[in-house]
Amino acid sequence: MRLVNAELFKLRTTAIWWIMAIVLVPLYAASVLANWAQFASTDPSQVGNDDQAEQVRAALEPINVATSMYTSGQYFGVLIVLLLSAIIVTSEFFHLTATSTFLVTPKRESVILAKFGAAVIVAVMVWLGTTIINLIVVPPIMGQLDLSASLGEPAVWRAIGLNLLAFVLWAVLGVGLGVLIRSQLAATLILGILYVVGTSAIGLIFFLLTQYVAKWFENLQVLIPTSASQLMISGTDLPGNPPRWVGAVVLIGYAVVAGVIGTLITKRRDIS
Template identity: 35%
Template sequence: MTATLQTPPATARPVIAHVGVPGLRLVRSEFRKITTTNAWWLFGLASVFFTGFALFINMSEAAQHLERARDTAAVFKPGRGMSAAEVAAARAEFAQLHDLPLQAVNAAGNIFTSGQFFGLLLVMLLGALVITNEFQYQTATATFLTTPRRTQVVFGKLLAVLGLGFVFWLVARVLSLTAGLIFFDNLGLTNSLGEWPVQRALIFNLVAYLLWALLGFGLGTLINSQIGAVVTAMIIYLGGFVGAIGVFSLIREYLIHEDWVLTSAVMMPSIASQVMVSPEKLYPEAAAWWVGVLVLTGWSLVAGAIGIVLNRRRDIA
């Protein structure tokens, strides 16, 4: 009698549920990479310092302008030898300088967005570092092998960059709003937060932080060298602002004697950024604030699109 031994059926391996949202895990992973380096808190301290320094400057200037606007005894006196047109222009300028509500709105817009000039540069540099750190510390290979779907990795980095921009904006605005409210309360003046120019300055100040972070992301993709990306970013931002005004002014002075030359300076991202967040015109010939929004948005979307495409196609050794 032969006994037949039957192999017991294999036990099915238990299915372990995937915990968490993949996209959010990738974003958290990118934040973790950033916070394990010294860059984030150094940049954070720099942001707080520049915000405080800008608050001191803006509140000092605002105090002078508001004191002059409150001087009801001031009388307009035209200078000798002035033409009728010059007298009219001087009278209009005098009226603006002594318009207390107008000066209060301008002061509020500047104070409540204090620190934005260097703050935008810092978030741009951080946006570039999110990408260049992968190549600097040679973690790009492990990142893409762990998550083979590059689109998810790229968008995880992109969301992390935008999240950093929001955090830096939030910290700077909490500081400036707190100091600004105390400033206006001590002067016995309205804080003008109910005025659209001030609200617009705050809203597009946030937009500027996000767009410059996106620009940095695209730049870091184009230039993998960390030093190269940082230097290029500083040239684009600082040189683009100071240099663009100088170049367009020279063109207006010596080549094309038209005001639209100075208006067209808005095509530079640094100028567009300042134009869109300024509560008043950045300079007399400056473009409208919404033109600055469109220009900076265009630059940022192009940079972000380039960053996404290159990260998806680049060979990682």
């Protein structure tokens, strides 16, 4: 725990954490408003394709509207967690403290485990902040949509809990990727661009493959980490999508691979 506290102290002594917090606030607000507008304006009868109409009708089921609204902010929240988790690693090289860190704690796996622990704590804090606000602002929105608050539904609390798991797994992924990209600036830019632009580009590729090659490509979209996160928190299994547990397995797989690779590289890489 001493090492974890040290990692959190390093993060708190830089300006990056509150900059990220300031960035997250408008992005979170935009997410809530976008979800609200989407559910208020979507009409399944206006969707031409029968399969798409079925998916829209399923998404508009009260329980799926509730789970989506109560987990609003996940897309940008996990992006902030991903970047902060990578910075926990890359800041060592940016501020030239890596050598002293490993001299004080020669057992490198202890250091990297402490970084994982600090990243998980950051993830929990971001999740907790967005979740508390969601629990305050979403019930009135559900009322505006002529739906009950649904806070008595087990599926809502399951989605909130799985949302926490998603935040934690993205934190582990961020630390692992931070080990691979040692430059703080490069890590922030590369991961941010890959998350936003890369996700959209890969999603478009899968869409085109589904439309023009084979229908089963649609199910492979779960391999996109952001899609896996979204699948995890759906209230029910949605038509045309794999079961919710597949999303959890995919995201856990990415986190485990990143964590193991990050630990092994840290143990063997020369630090200077």
